[in-house]
Amino acid sequence: MYICFMGNQKLYKGSLQTIILKLLASHSKMYGYEITQKVKELTKGELNITEGALYPALHKLEADGLLDVEVAKVGNRLRKYYKLTERGTKETANKLQEMQEFLKTMQHLVNPKFSVE
Amino acid sequence: MYICFMGNQKLYKGSLQTIILKLLASHSKMYGYEITQKVKELTKGELNITEGALYPALHKLEADGLLDVEVAKVGNRLRKYYKLTERGTKETANKLQEMQEFLKTMQHLVNPKFSVE
DNA sequence: ATTTAATACATAAGAATTTTATGCATAAAA
DNA sequence: TTTTATGCATAAAATTCTTATGTATTAAAT
Structure with a gap:
């Protein structure tokens, strides 16, 4: 499912790496699908x-070299856990x-208070 | 001259249209070169x-259909003044x-205060 | 019992936006 | 008088993302 109904989705262009890194700085270890769900939750679906x-x-x-990966098998299903390397943390x-x-x-720049200067 | 030395320049990806429109909402009438200079000034070169x-x-x-153009000759040099149409304003x-x-x-999302949730 | 939805990975084609690299020309400053 | 600033433009390449698939397991709903 790849439902992207938000009109301003394109504003997020360029910030994906930062978002992923920040999440891994906060959660120490996450897998891909988990990241998508966490972002959806934190942004209330935005x-x-x-x-x-x-x-x-x-x-x-x-x-x-910013992330290390560690494969885990949960039940019969695959998960790839990612975590920050030292370089990744920096x-x-x-x-x-x-x-x-x-x-x-x-x-x-977009502050409504600033007008003609 | 196209010096883009800022490391986070790519974060602005997707926001150029909005920046232009906002400037024209504040200044009513601007030409291209003027926009580049105004943005450089407002962002202190960022x-x-x-x-x-x-x-x-x-x-x-x-x-x-968001902008109207009006060509002006200043001295012997060309300028294209842009301004918002009605649709552009909306x-x-x-x-x-x-x-x-x-x-x-x-x-x-990137607030340092929020950690593991 | 069986179809659908959710979980979990992956990649490839195409679109959109931007950087980089030019090109042309006038005016001001060094 | 050469360089810098002003002022427009476009085209090739890079980047990043959307859209569209593909595979497979598990849980939920019909």
Whole structure:
């Protein structure tokens, strides 16, 4: 199921990596499907990460040495648990700082209070 | 000149249209180069809109009926002044609301205060 | 009992948006 | 007088995401 009904979904472009890293900084160990559900929950359904975006992103973060993977078998089903590497932890701090900067800047740019300057 | 040295430039992906529309809502009439300079000023150099992104974006907004264009000759040089159409004004309100929603959601997602839930 | 929905992974084609790289031209400043 | 700033434009490549599939197990609903 890949229902993306939100009109502003495209605003999230570029922030997926940061979201994943932040979640793993908070939860220490998560698997893909769990991440999608947690994001959906935390955003009250506003953001639905699709598998087509999530899995390639996880693979890239792993390839970049920011995540370690650990395969687990639950019942008869496969799970891939991801967690931050040391480098991943450092990079998370950087990305979160950049995100805060971005949010602050955008907040200022679109602030209804500022008019003609 | 297309110097984009900011590391988090990619976070702005998807928000260019909204930025342009908001500026035109505040300034009533602007030309392309002016927009790049105003954004650079307002963001203290954090965001540098490149021409390769700006001009196609302006053309698309015009094609979508959100902007009207008016050509002016200043000295011997050309300027294309853009302003919001009626539809553009409505769409700006929508996009700004979506942006506020996005910023609020992201703020919550990356808030350092929230940890394991 | 059996179909549907949820869980869990994956990838590939296409779309959208942006960066990078040019190109042209005028005006101001070094 | 060469460089920088102003002012427009487009095209190739990169990036990132959506959409569309594919496979398979488990739980829930009919």
